[in-house]
Amino acid sequence: MERIQLRKMHINQSGTxxxxxxxxxxxxxxxxxxxxxxxxxxxxxxxxxxxxxxxxLRDFTMTLRNGEADQxxxxxxxx
Amino acid sequence: xxxxxxxxxxxxNCGKSTLFNALTGSRQHVGNYPxxxxxxxxxxxxxxxxxxxxVDLPGTYSLxxxxxxxxxxxxxxxxxxxxxxxxxxxxxxLERSTYLVLQIQELGVPVIVVLNMMDxxxxxxxxIDLARLSALLKSxxxxxxxxxxxxxxxxxxxxxxxxxEKPQAPDILLSYGNDLDPVLVNMQERIQASTLPPLPPxxxxxxxxxxxxxILAQGKASDPKAHEDxxxxxxxxxxxxQKTLDMEPASLIADYRYGYITSLLRGVxxxxxxxxxxxxxxxxxxxxxxxLGPIFMLGVLYGLFTLTxxxxxxxxxxxxxxxxxxxxxxxxNLPEGxxxxxxxxxxxxxxxxxxxxxxxxxxxxxxLSFLEDSGYLARMAYMLDRVFRIFGLHGSSVVPFIISGxxxxxxxxxxxxxxxxxxxxxxxxxxxxxxxxxxxxxxTPVFLLIAVAFFPDNANQALFxxxxxxxxxxxxxxxxxxxxxxxxxxTPFVMELPPYRLPTLQGMxxxxxxxxxxxxxxxGTVILAISILIWAGMTFPQLPAERLAAHEAQVEQLGxxxxxxxxxxxxxxxxxxxxxxxxALRYSIAGRIGQAMESVTSPAGFxxxxxxxxxxxxxxxxxxxxxxxxAYSMGDVDPEESExxxxxxxxxxxxxxxxxxxxxxxxxxxxxxxxxxxVIGREIGWRWAAFSIIFNTSLAYIISVLIYQVGTRx
Ligand SMILES: Nc1nc2c(ncn2[C@@H]2O[C@H](COP(=O)(O)OP(=O)(O)O)[C@@H](O)[C@H]2O)c(=O)[nH]1
Ligand SMILES: [Mg+2]
Numbered sequence: 019m020e021r022i023q024l025r026k027m028h029i030n031q032s033g034t035x036x037x038x039x040x041x042x043x044x045x046x047x048x049x050x051x052x053x054x055x056x057x058x059x060x061x062x063x064x065x066x067x068x069x070x071x072x073x074x075l076r077d078f079t080m081t082l083r084n085g086e087a088d089q090x091x092x093x094x095x096x097x
Numbered sequence: 098x099x100x101x102x103x104x105x106x107x108x109x110n111c112g113k114s115t116l117f118n119a120l121t122g123s124r125q126h127v128g129n130y131p132x133x134x135x136x137x138x139x140x141x142x143x144x145x146x147x148x149x150x151x152v153d154l155p156g157t158y159s160l161x162x163x164x165x166x167x168x169x170x171x172x173x174x175x176x177x178x179x180x181x182x183x184x185x186x187x188x189x190x191l192e193r194s195t196y197l198v199l200q201i202q203e204l205g206v207p208v209i210v211v212l213n214m215m216d217x218x219x220x221x222x223x224x225i226d227l228a229r230l231s232a233l234l235k236s237x238x239x240x241x242x243x244x245x246x247x248x249x250x251x252x253x254x255x256x257x258x259x260x261x262e263k264p265q266a267p268d269i270l271l272s273y274g275n276d277l278d279p280v281l282v283n284m285q286e287r288i289q290a291s292t293l294p295p296l297p298p299x300x301x302x303x304x305x306x307x308x309x310x311x312i313l314a315q316g317k318a319s320d321p322k323a324h325e326d327x328x329x330x331x332x333x334x335x336x337x338x339q340k341t342l343d344m345e346p347a348s349l350i351a352d353y354r355y356g357y358i359t360s361l362l363r364g365v366x367x368x369x370x371x372x373x374x375x376x377x378x379x380x381x382x383x384x385x386x387x388x389l390g391p392i393f394m395l396g397v398l399y400g401l402f403t404l405t406x407x408x409x410x411x412x413x414x415x416x417x418x419x420x421x422x423x424x425x426x427x428x429x430n431l432p433e434g435x436x437x438x439x440x441x442x443x444x445x446x447x448x449x450x451x452x453x454x455x456x457x458x459x460x461x462x463x464x465l466s467f468l469e470d471s472g473y474l475a476r477m478a479y480m481l482d483r484v485f486r487i488f489g490l491h492g493s494s495v496v497p498f499i500i501s502g503x504x505x506x507x508x509x510x511x512x513x514x515x516x517x518x519x520x521x522x523x524x525x526x527x528x529x530x531x532x533x534x535x536x537x538x539x540x541t542p543v544f545l546l547i548a549v550a551f552f553p554d555n556a557n558q559a560l561f562x563x564x565x566x567x568x569x570x571x572x573x574x575x576x577x578x579x580x581x582x583x584x585x586x587x588t589p590f591v592m593e594l595p596p597y598r599l600p601t602l603q604g605m606x607x608x609x610x611x612x613x614x615x616x617x618x619x620x621g622t623v624i625l626a627i628s629i630l631i632w633a634g635m636t637f638p639q640l641p642a643e644r645l646a647a648h649e650a651q652v653e654q655l656g657x658x659x660x661x662x663x664x665x666x667x668x669x670x671x672x673x674x675x676x677x678x679x680x681a682l683r684y685s686i687a688g689r690i691g692q693a694m695e696s697v698t699s700p701a702g703f704x705x706x707x708x709x710x711x712x713x714x715x716x717x718x719x720x721x722x723x724x725x726x727x728a729y730s731m732g733d734v735d736p737e738e739s740e741x742x743x744x745x746x747x748x749x750x751x752x753x754x755x756x757x758x759x760x761x762x763x764x765x766x767x768x769x770x771x772x773x774x775x776v777i778g779r780e781i782g783w784r785w786a787a788f789s790i791i792f793n794t795s796l797a798y799i800i801s802v803l804i805y806q807v808g809t810r811x
């Protein structure tokens with residue numbers, strides 16, 4: 019198992035959130051959406067200009083900018 | 098009959114508005130919460146025993162104090178103490194929805210839990226054990242399909258029961274782990290011995306740990322001593338958490354909440370072993386694809402725009418015809434004089450001008466509701482965010498821009514109103530302030546007039562360049578604004594891409610109607626006052642008595658003159674009329690201001706007649722062409738048929754290519770029209786409305802002077 023930044027994940031890759039460094043408003047918004055350590059997520063797509071990124075977690079899809087995704091570390095599952 | 102207040106609360110896109118409409122029908126109205134732009138929806142609902150006011154709170158994921166929407170929802174629960182609270186959950190997405198339910202319960206508020214979207218749950222083959230969920234949440238649980246009204250009766254029964262029995266809030270004591278629980282107990286004790294606001298002590302303690310700005314401010318104001326003690330406890334435990342867990346307490350709290358929810362739902366939700374085909378995933382594969390996504394989006398934008406203008410043209414014509422007819426009636430039935438002039442030129446023309454936009458606004462909002470409720474708007478924001486972010490804007494800014502005239506012929510009034518879909522305050526202000534730079538339908542005739550006069554061979558290219566100029570102004574200005582008067586990091590993009598869902602017709606109609614009504618009511622009152630002011634400015638003071646007498650003498654003299662035929666006679670009379678109107682206009686306040694401003698505006702290449710036209714344009718850009726007509730003694734010029742005026746301007750010695758370009762730049766950029774200003778004021782505050790008049794006009798002036806000075810020296 020490898021631990022990488024969420025930004026570095028490619029489409030259709032899944033993983034488990036291991037740490038979130040964001041604080042303040044960004045941290046709060048991410049947490050309120052249910053993106054907390056231990057959550058399973060899958061990258062479902064990227065916008066045409068590669069940013070933002072769309073991910074699936076807890077039965078819904080959310081989007082994050084790459085800069086925001088940098089604050090999230092994920093243990094990626096083996097393919 | 099007992100009266101009662103019942104609140105609806107839930108995540109965005111959970112179907113709350115659809116349920117609200119299903120329960121109240123058309124017995125609803127929209128207002129604003131005092132002092133902020135968050136809309137307040139209220140509706141009436143009768144049961145055999147109760148007369149219920151149903152309040153639809155803004156959609157929210159949480160009860161923190163991070164956005165106005167969340168604060169409104171929370172304060173309503175705390176301050177207005179509704180008799181019952183219905184939490185609407187998207188049952189296809191239970192974990193995140195339950196997060197909100199827990200927060201409401203912690204606030205000590207008993208809830209009725211409504212599971213919406215049950216049709217989708219069944220289709221996906223997901224099982225939900227309602228009895229178990231109800232037992233675990235210690236609250237009644239009702240399943241419904243808001244779209245079809247299924248389950249409405251059961252919900253009404255539960256509402257009546259809650260109103261009759263007034264249940265106590267269930268004591269769901271959530272554990273926040275060994276690090277926080279002991280501190281929470283200490284904090285609760287301190288709170289009980291204090292004069293802090295009368296809220297559940299545990300909830301207050303949790304909010305202190307989460308460093309909730311609003312609660313901290315209230316605490317400091319109501320009991321400074323206790324506030325300091327609590328802060329000290331928070332600091333200590335925060336340091337401890339940071340050291341041992343590398344986490345802040347707020348993160349730890351969210352962790353425990355979600356951990357609790359996951360284990361709670363484990364025995365409640367059963368999933369099919371194979372996931373079935375999901376329409377949303379398939380659609381997104383195409384609609385947000387690298388190449389097809391942007392192409393489809395362009396098509397949608399173009400379609401939105403052309404449909405609005407095409408379909409709107411006919412009813413817009415009817416409204417205009419109606420006011421023309423009204424004008425005719427008043428003119429024939431009233432003697433010539435101030436009253437008639439005030440009624441026709443002032444009130445009817447002014448108010449009619451505003452109301453003629455109403456059909457466009459209605460159609461635009463109808464389509465926009467569809468895009469919003471179907472979930473496509475969120476995809477547009479997602480695809481465009483990267484581009485707009487460079488300029489300090491947000492992906493969602495695109496819709497307001499397009500509607501405002503990103504493709505010529507739009508209108509900033511609905512454009513500014515459409516900016517409501519932006520949830521980021523700074524980006525929203527930048528969008529609202531820059532949208533009026535685009536080339537709206539009222540400016541287009543002015544550009545056409547000038548382009549035909551001075552660039553007869555390239556009129557179309559000139560128009561196209563003006564449109565591009567508008568976009569450039571939007572992007573550059575918002576970049577500058579976001580680095581000066583609206584500074585601040587960009588608001589996080591964290592956003593949901595909701596599943597594609599077919600909106601209900603009822604929902605779209607209600608939505609459209611309510612926005613249309615607000616426009617007609619508020620913009621209408623402001624415009625009425627302003628129209629009267631403009632009319633007075635161009636009418637008073639009247640020419641002195643001896644000049645009026647001289648005019649009459651001229652008319653009389655002309656009457657005695659012999660003409661070849663009736664046509665020649667009419668032409669001569671019209672010419673005299675126009676000359677006299679020009680003299681009267683020059684003598685009026687507007688005329689005097691125009692002349693006094695000449696020293697300021699001549700560096701930009703404008704003389705007093707142009708100034709009057711531009712002054713009129715402060716009220717409505719439609720006025721520019723017609724006041725130029727009066728000022729150049731062409732009589733009333735129909736903006737649609739301005740060839741005569743065009744030729745007249747081309748011949749005038751005061752005009753040349755560079756004053757023409759300078760004039761077009763000025764018209765494109767200067768102060769928004771009054772209706773737009775009124776709407777800006779209502780949407781983001783009157784100080785910003787005043788700012789936009791001053792900022793846009795100064796910018797327009799600087800650019801115009803530059804163009805004229807540099808151009809004429811080349
Ligand atoms: N399939 C299905 N769709 C629904 C249901 N309730 C609402 N919708 C749709 O979900 C979308 C969002 O609903 P809306 O009421 O605007 O959500 P709000 O943001 O909570 O006000 C709309 O397109 C509705 O037509 C439901 O029970 N089943
Ligand atoms: Mg809604």
